[in-house]
Amino acid sequence: MLTDGYFRVQDVTLPFRLVYHRPLPAGGYLKAATLVGTQTAPPVYRRQGGTVVQRPARWQWRLCLTVELPPAPRIARPPRQAAAIDVGYRVLDQDRVQVALVLAEDGTVERLILPEPILRSFRYLRELQQRIDTETEQLKQVLRERPPAGLPEAAQRLLSVLTKVRDGGLRRLLALCLEAQLDGPAVERLTAWAARVSSLRREAAGLRQRMIRHRNWWYQNQAARLCRAFGTLVIEALDLRELAEQEPTTPVQQEAAKYRQLAGLSRFRAALQHAAPRAGTTLVQIPAAGTTARCAACGRAMLGPREEQVLRCEQGHVADQDVNACRNLLQQWQASAGAAASQTGPGPRRWTRLRGFLSLLRCKYLSTQVIWSAADLSPGGR
Template structure:
């Protein structure tokens, strides 16, 4: 049985040799892009051979792709015959799969082109100056992404060569944490207290310590690594916030003992998911346990105000872009600046994204008119990017604390089986209402909260029971009477006269699904 792994994350300041780190990050991203080009070339050749030797299979695949595209449009337009379309596509897929399985020559042809791809990929990797742990992780990422791309018929995405990404130090034999403080030749933590230095191997030309190229980062050692754990991998992650770079170190450990709270009696609870703006912020979840105690998970009012400020900056940036759109579109038609065309080809170009791309352009050419506009809005773009980064981190911290608290108090959590795709649908009508709905959905980010709960359930810290949410809000938890849905938060039951909060009532109904009514 595989050991449970824990990742410890520490903040880093800029390294002493930023050009060395940038060179290897850019080489890793450039190598990824070369592998994608290889994949596209071999896939095009395979499809050409398939069309030439097995035209009936190629035409079947093309027809299936068209049907899938039509289905995606139909789902967006909410046409009534969705089930019939899905059934027809499933039948086409099954018949095509049976035809391919019955033709061994197609599998041989696919294997031949895959073998050619990986031979060329190995040549690219051998020609690269990257250290072997980065070769291995990049190849693993490429194989997994290629498999997903082929199964979903979606193209692989390129990576920007702009000093972003990850570098890896992988230990084939895990080393004790204590070795990082002087005995490990590839990673070293130097110093005492919170302010330390991380010495990390970026490249090596041989087996000796003198052959290694190190980058030294000021490290914020805010919590100690567990002494009894084993280090499996150290990751250096670099990402951009605005035009600045943020570094962090991730230590992947196994064998670390989890500190558990003192044992106590745990109970079951029910949770209702959904966003609702209140005077104190935005409510995203409500939890009620067997003892009748309830709590609301909220994004606080100051968080909402700062999010509104981010939206205001977005409006200012968009207004500043409008007078220049046509000029910028004409400038982006040249070959040198074609990388700007996709952002300007949209009906409503996102000004903040365009400005960030120009700020992160690196060596790519930027027309003077666009550069002048970016210079005029740079302070706003930087402020928005950094504020958004803080808001996302604060929201994630709130959700993590909620999940940790639930794991300490509850042994089972009964929750709504939420269809996240249905929440993305725009229901038409009032454009302002649709905009508010979309904005609040993005702010609530219920998918993050659900993911954290599922990760806790996977680690067996809590048990999850998911149920459909039909009528849970308006069905009285006390008598079972189904009331008329109302926009007010509090509803008085027409059956028994009990007044309850809609979210608390829904959470109690989810609890009732796993506990008798009298216990709830």
């Protein structure tokens, strides 16, 4: 359904029109509305009739609504077995990237492998970026050999640090040349470069959005399937941001680090947290210390580098390190019966959604200035 409305930013009122995908959930209360803009394409320079014209950047806007929902009823289901999930990306071979391993209590092992279309999109995206880098380096070489004549002082400063200049600096150089009404082979090469790179960046931006949407959709489906199949899911309590800041030191780690953004493990964990209450599944988080380095069979240390998929302990037990980590998670959960672990089960989802909304947008204004009282959360509140 097509609808329109008004969005107020300080003293400015902005009209908008959007596609209303679905009505608000029954019994829900609208708590916040945020207009989010994403630049899908940079400005484009084109030559028309002997002059260079600039087309503005393209933007895509979304209206995000935060809705408070009443507590979901607890789903009565027959007893289901537990499973441990070792969340972490691993390059198995050229055509397979593992993002998680699932070990059920009965010993069944399942590897979650990213679908091949997502990998193809990722590799083509890297190819587009390489073409952009090649075009940029070739342009810099031309500007070093034949710099434009009559450049203004600001443009000369850019040429003096050409090695450090990126796309934005080259676009600034082109704008200065056009303002000074300069002409010549170098300016024509700058104009052609801007048109080609803009086209490549538009293609890359569209491909990246489709790839991420496909990955997130696949994560949501896998999380829903796992939550329907198991009554308890045990995962490691990891700080993914801290892991992402660790610099790779070996060639194997450097190759695997290229897939870090593609894997987007935080999205998969968020999908599990979102699907667990709906399926009546308990999500248990166990401290990650020692789950990989300790042998699940005897408790001794596992030997060998972490890059190796199969490790051997001091007593000679051989195990896949992801399977070994899942066994340790299950053993710790069974020993503690899940009582000492932080867990997320069926219950009110409104605070989870609200915290996720604030964390996703990192909106300082909402988190520090807006205060809701208990009356606001009651059925009679606003």
